[in-house]
Amino acid sequence: MGALVLPGAAALTAQPPTPLRVVYPRRLPVIDTFFEYDWAVLRTALARTVSRYGPFELKPSAEAMSSRRVTLELAMPKGVIDIFVRATSPDLEKQFQPIRIPVDKGLIGMRVLLVRKEDLPRFAAVRTLQDLRKFRVGQGKGWADNDILAAAGIPVVEGTYYEGLFAMLSARRFDFFSRSADEVMREYEERRVSVPEMALESTLLLHYPLPRYFFVRRDAAGDKLGQRVKAGLEMMIQDGSLNALFRQHKSPLLEKLALHKRRVIELSNPSLSPDTPLQRSELWLPPGSTRP
Structure with a gap:
């Protein structure tokens, strides 16, 4: 006679699903806080999709990584x-x-x-892109927006490492350092004593389309993770939680910069992919706005 199987016994012995393990790069301490918003978005996107894709475990890498190391690790199949x-x-x-x-x-x-500081009146007089072309911009070697600035006719001076660019500005190697609106205040405050001749320009806002994306590997695991993250982001757009995180993490800094009072100078991005979702207005913050 066969063994008696009690109802529900199989369910009691079933193992819970293994969480999807997702590791993001721990960045060097000086820039780590810049990425807090990104990882909050990623965590929320994964959490929104638990019912469809199952549990997850999100954590930083054991070691802090430079940008170059980050790229190399994701390029390796077992990075x-x-x-x-x-x-x-x-x-x-x-x-x-x-x-x-x-x-x-x-x-x-x-x-x-x-x-x-001594050049503030010169920049306050800038009204057009043609005016801005009289100045040299400092950029890191290989940065994503170097080609954008060069294509706009602005002379680009490249430095070999990030921290050295502030010294190059002081030494008149170039005339301005173009920084994203959510990092410039921190960079200025951290160096206003060590680089006393540096000033935060208050009248201009350069704008060009340049999305920051999450990137995953081009393999089966990357496809699966990418599909899950995209599904979660779309849910966040629909329920308003992406905008809420933006207002929490970004809007206070943008309001301090009074972006709405600045003259906007538009630059095109000639290297932008035709697949960029420019037609989806809900994905973009209008130039000069502080809150989506």
Whole structure:
């Protein structure tokens, strides 16, 4: 006679589903707080999709990583990270799979200038792109927006490392340092003592379309993770939680910069992919706005 199986016994012995393990890059301490918003968005997107995709475990890498190390790790099939966030470029989109929803609503394309104090009157007189072409901009080597600025006819001076660019500004190697609206205040406050001749320009706002995307590997695991994150982001757009996180993390800084009072100078992005969702107005913050 066969063994008696009690109703529900199989369910009692079933193992819970294994959580999806997602590792994002721990960044160097000086810039780690800049990414807090991005990882809050990622965590919320994964949480929105638990009923469809199952549980997850999201955590940073064991070691802090430079931008170069981040790229190398995601390029390796068994690299220690599964996802990163960065301003897009043709090279990145070729190497990795972009999730085409701008995490920061295009904010990285809103640029505020760091200049020398003595040059503030010269920048206050700028009214057009033609006026701005008289000045040299400082950029890091290989940055995503170097080609945008060069295509606009603005002379680009490249530095080999980020921290050295502030010294190059002081040494008159270039005339302004173009920074995203959500990082410029922190950078200025952190260096106003060590670089006393540097000033935060208050009249201009450069703008160009430059989305920051989450990127995953171009393999089966990356496809699955990408589909889940995109589904979660779409849910956040629908329920308003993406805008709520933006207002919590970004809007206070933008309001301090009085973006709505600045003259906007528009630049085109000649390297932008035709797949960029520019037609979806709900994904983008209008230039000069502080709250979606």
